[in-house]
Amino acid sequence: MRRLSRIAAEIGMSAAIMVIQLGCDHRETREFKVMSPGPSSVLTQAQDVVIRVFLWECSDLSLAGRNGSLQVVTDDLSVPKTELIMFRSGRLSRRNDKWFLTDAKFVAEKELATEEALIIRPVDGAVIEAGSPQAASYRGILRCIPAGEQGFAVVNELDIESYLAGVVGAEMPAYWDGRALRAQAIACRTYALHQMHRRRSENANWDVTSDQGSQVYGGMGSEDRRIARVVQATKGIVLTYGPAGKEKLFPAYFSSSCGGHTQNAASVFGQRLTPLSGVACPYCKAVAKPEHYCWAPVEVSKDEVSRRLMERYPELASLEVIKDVQVARRSDYGRVEALRLIGRNGHSRLICGEDFRLGVTRPEQALRSSWYDMKDNGDSWRFENGRGWGHGVGLCQCGCEQMARQGRNTVEILAYYYPEATLVRAY
Ligand SMILES: [Zn+2]
Incomplete structure (x- = not known):
């Protein structure tokens, strides 16, 4: 070094x-x-460290080579080399534990002789384009890893x-x-x-x-x-x-x-x-948008808070319904670090401030951070004086x-x- x-x-x-x-x-x-x-x-x-990035899971993947062809290869040594396929564009799919490749040029569908992961790699400087309806371009290779009988995970492997x-x-x-x-x-x-x-x-x-x-x-x-x-x-x-x-x-x-x-x-x-x-x-106050640095009050009904948290964290079911929420711990500068959720049956559970805000947040009612004051408004909770955006x-x-x-x-x-x-x- x-x-x-x-x-x-x-x-x-x-x-x-x-x-x-x-x-x-x-x-x-x-x-x-x-x-x-x-x-x-x-x-x-190592000079080139390869990172593996999970893109998505699917059962059918549209593929194309830009400026050249793509090749399907496998780590499975039992598959003869003649099974390796070159194509310009097509679809890779998986049904009942089997792989199929449809070459757009020949249309005919071909079953691939392996149940293991497949590697899609570019040939001679081509670039992989994958996904639909809008394809994105990827450097490196794509590894398609079986997930269940019908699906597969698409992982992009490229230098970091x-x-x-x-x-x-x-x-x-x-x-x-x-x-x-x-x-x-x-x-x-x-x-x-x-x-x-x-x-x-x-x-x-x-x-x-x-x-x-x-x-x-x-x-x-x-x-x-x-x-x-x-x-x-x-x-x-x-x-x-x-x-x-x-x-x-x-x-x-x-x-x-x-x-x-x-x-x-x-x-x-x-x-x-x-x-x-x-x-x-x-420092951040000077750069962040004012509405992000100090976010507008958010009001959520108590029933809704209970429902959203229960939905995201099934382990809260032991509380039956959340009837009360208390701030259990704040940092010395004021951020909510933990809350106590009190159930209808009298049981209570602690939840960390970040989990609470992610559970309550909806796009139209976003708690942008865990730094806020909480006001009891009868049937609802009002989150006000919110500061910052993100964890x-x-x-x-x-x-x-x-x-x-x-x-x-x-x-x-x-x-x-x-x-x-x-x-x-x-x-
Ligand atoms: Zn800052």
Whole structure:
């Protein structure tokens, strides 16, 4: 692994007490805590790290090769090579545990001689286009993994830097300050690599999903030239935490706007880590839309609150009907961390603030964060004085942009939102 000062120079940041000037990012910077990255099981020397992104599950998939053909191959060594099929466009489907491919050119349907996963790969520089009614383009390959008798999961496998080029632009506006975008790219890479290590230790079929459950990914359609340069400039750099030589990746969460203080991950995801313990954020107010920073009051009937929570969390059935809700714990700055739900039968259950808001939220009645006051309005609950948008853990994206506009560099921004984290090159 290369020294951090060298890494910092490459991406226009300053490391330790060195001041390195590059491009438009030359600034005096304060010291950033640097640990020499020692051998660590979570880091890899591989040049191209392949990430597996779950796209969707279906029983029928429309496929086409742009600028060339696609090939269906299999990991199943018992299938003779003559079974491998080239096609330009067609449909892959699965019925009664069997695969079928319809080549649009020949129309005839062919049954494929394997029940195992199939790999769709491009030939001679072609690009895979998949999905309907609107197809998206994907780098790398698609792995189609049987799920039940009729369906299959579609997983895009591609090198992580290409994946990030499709992710960072979906998570942060491409016109934002380069220093903010670089911080976002490093946070996204760290999160993705952390997920990869965790999911592979569980023998899972994929590492991340393509929606907000992980990081939003839309294939090549969400790539942007400026974002691609940002990703390239931070290639392989991740955030870690821990004593020198024993640094570990951590899930570098981020969210849109914290509302004035980022949330401790322990209250939401159960992780007790200094980099995710929460910091005051005087920055996001200047960038977030006013209606996102301070959201309008939301009123939901008590019956509806009970019904929505019961629907999302079946384990609450032991309460029969939720008759009362009390804030059980607030952070010292005011965010609701836990609520007590009291049932008609007198039983009660605790629920974390984030789960509560996700359970109650509907598109037309969104609790944008878990930071609000709760008022008893007789038959309904009124959530007012709401602040921030998102779970609020880790990097505050709007705050990150404001810090950059004020001239703080990428290292400083990451050091602020992830206290005591260390930047190292993973590959
Ligand atoms: Zn903030």
